[in-house]
Amino acid sequence: MSGVKEIVLTFSCKDSKGLVAAVATLFATLGFNIKESSQFEDENSQRFFMRTVFECPPGYALGQIRQLFKPLGEQYQMDWNIFDTHDKPKILIAVSQWGHCLNNLLNSWRNGTLPVDIVGVVSNHEVMRDLVDWYKLPFHYLPVTAATKKEQEGQIFQLIENYQADCLVLARYMQILSDDLCRKLNGRAINIHHSFLPGFKGAKPYHQAYDRGVKLIGATAHYVTADLDEGPIIEQAVERVSHINSPDDMAEIGRDIEAVVLNRALRWHAEHRVLLNGSKTVVFSR
Incomplete structure (x- = not known):
């Protein structure tokens, strides 16, 4: 049987x-x-x-x-x-103009080392279309302005519904999701933030880190909530920097960390290793 x-x-x-x-x-x-x-x-x-x-x-x-x-x-x-365990969660990825996290996820997916089914990519820019086309995935260009944000988010949610996606991954998608969309995707949206949270939230964290003279920079993958960069943390990593590193240097170093951290967080989510514990998570990592 x-x-x-x-x-x-x-x-x-x-x-x-x-x-x-x-x-x-x-x-x-x-x-x-x-x-x-x-x-x-x-x-x-x-x-x-x-x-x-x-x-x-x-x-x-x-x-x-x-x-x-x-x-x-x-x-x-x-x-x-x-x-x-043989049912792979369906993933829709959102990205803006930086493709390091997207490329890492797509490469792991294509190689069969990331246990997910990527169903498409949505972006508010055209920059990543060629990369997505190379992987033979649907690319959805949905530009957004302050005036069209509600309509554009409605289109994103409709894509999630149409694809029956289990999770939305924000792979350096540089738009803040509305409270309404955050509520709809509670526990089903993962973001990568380019700092070691809870430090340096919001925009330009590498510049904030440079201004404070930090010796470690990092990246944080977390579930998305209506409170900006406050969602339950899934995974983090850091890399050492020094006074000789400019904000651009830090951003370049940070991109490698971001890609690894997001990949790891999505893998653990897909393997059902992440359990919510209020504002925190319990992660049964390998």
Whole structure:
């Protein structure tokens, strides 16, 4: 019999004794085998987080597995989900005029090392059209002004709906999303910010860093919220600089960091390794 071969279970709930045992017992009784498991207890909130990969016995459909788990999820008041590991999330990428993050994502996707299905690219500039065409992906040019922002965001959201995209990735898309679109995409939009947040938010962070004489610059991938550059952080990295580096030098150094950090964050999101914990995240990275 055919069916789902491997699943990922993720959940969070109030911590309680016997919780892990109850989950393990349920799946063991059904003939599932644990392949990978990670847990974390937030002692401040007394909330428990878990991600487990199961090998499935023949014959189970994803919907059936979810129904079998539902009573346990209700018993412990879990925020939970179960995913088929072979289902790749559909990703729509937004970009403006810098293509380093976009090219990194497209190259990893083409090589099969990024477990996503990129369905298209949207941009408020034409600069990246040739790159996207080379990868044989749809390119959507949607220019925007202050007067047309609402209409343009409506077009972006319509693309997300049409493609049934699971996530919008802002790969140096240099437009601030409206509060309305942020709410619609809660937990489904990832941004790369070219600084080590919470420092140097907003525009020209490398110039801000230069003016402060910092010795480390960085990049931050985070979920998008209505509060600018305040969303839950998924991944960060830094690189050393010195007094001899100009803002342009810092931007050049930073571009490599940005590409790596965004790629890593999207990979972890696609593998269901990122669980929201209020204004923070729990990341079960490899």
